[in-house]
Amino acid sequence: MSGQTSEGNDYPLSGSPVLNIGTDAEGIVVERPNRFLCVVDIVKPEKLRSELVHVHDPGRLVDIVYPGNRVLLRKASSVKRKTAWDLIAGDIKGEWVLVNSAWHRKISEWVLNKKIIPFLSDIGTVIPEQKFGDSRLDFLLRENERNFWVEVKGCTLAMDGVALFPDAPTVRGKRHLEELIKARDEGHEAVIMILIFRQDAHSFAPNGELDPDFTMTFRKAVDSGVKVFPIQFSFENNTIIFQSLLPVFENK
Template identity: 30%
Template sequence: MTTAFLPYPEGCIRAEFIERRKRFTVNAQRADGPVAAHTNNTGSMMGLLREGRTILLSPAANPARKLKWTLEAVEFDDFWVGVNTSTPNRMVRAAFEAGQLPDTEGYTTFRSEAKTGNSRLDARIEGPRGVLWVECKNVTMVEDCRACFPDAATERGRKHLHELMTLAERGDRVALFFLVQRPDGDCFGPADFIDPEYADLLAKALDKGVEAWPFEAEVSMDGIRLGRRLPVAI
């Protein structure tokens, strides 16, 4: 069995975080001057984005893009925290292809961004066992050794839970893949102190058969590797 690993694009740089200027923009400083970067993380990144912290930026794939860099990770104490929200989608596919998702044994095909009704979910996995829908979430917050999601109230996340429950009620198999991009959580649970409605909905979703797959990601300067599976604490 191979290990699911996502390398960063070539040409990444380190910089010193200054501020989050807009929802999708962070300002940083390098020895040769200031640099602005795009962040696709719409959450609060609570406790991470503090002035003076080291951040990792990757070059934009499109050289014509206005912001030439993308925020990938933040150095926190003695470890890195991955904040790029596209990583869980890429990782769940890499893990499936590497045979690192035991819950997908017996499934043979993987399709990203699959449509169901009026929505799209992150993955549709098929095989002799039927259809498995997977929605992916990025986790960057740990409180009292528990990895928590979300780090900001999420209407979109609650909408996804309703969609997953509807699929489960009609007999489909559905799962939530939570990628915890930091190493200091011993278990995973909903952040009821951030979004109590999401926490209540997640508990209801699990009761209706929606599966939760929390996995730790090993984040380094080279890239991101899939690590251990965490227990769920509701």
């Protein structure tokens, strides 16, 4: 692989807790009838009957949500829900991997508040969920007269030490990249923040084999000056832990 950008991986805040996400049960996946549902046999703290569980993640998660794999669950906060449980994490090689994108906002806000990314360390104003073009991007940051448009993606797939996004074809993700390119064309700064939840990853790359259209647009975005920051986290004792920023490697 060639083509690398990196901020290094030696950080004073490495190992810092980011967010506690309480879980209520551990179970074994029985089946996944569709993208947003799975059936889980609850085995801890006590053995219960199979439960229908909501999967709050747009990916395929084929190496995480499959029959026989261990998962962590959280009771749904709303009694009006069709499913009483949410999927929080799955087991990969004995380590828990967060697979619930509902927490991405709080994690990325922690990154911004703690100034983990040097490129964004002088930001004065953080505004979430702002419309740009035909999309709603995750953050608009302001530093004096400069605007920084930020889109956040979660990454749960890794192969041969490389974190890969996406793990399912994403027209929406491609459109977000196109908006960031447009932002650069209009003189703004633009950033992709990749939240990586795999401990076996040592670098990041777009998943060209699975989604060549996204990958081609990713390359265009980087060439236009869009900054890419892959940030690695672990999930230990129900707590998200910041690890480091990873380098970007890309096949040419």
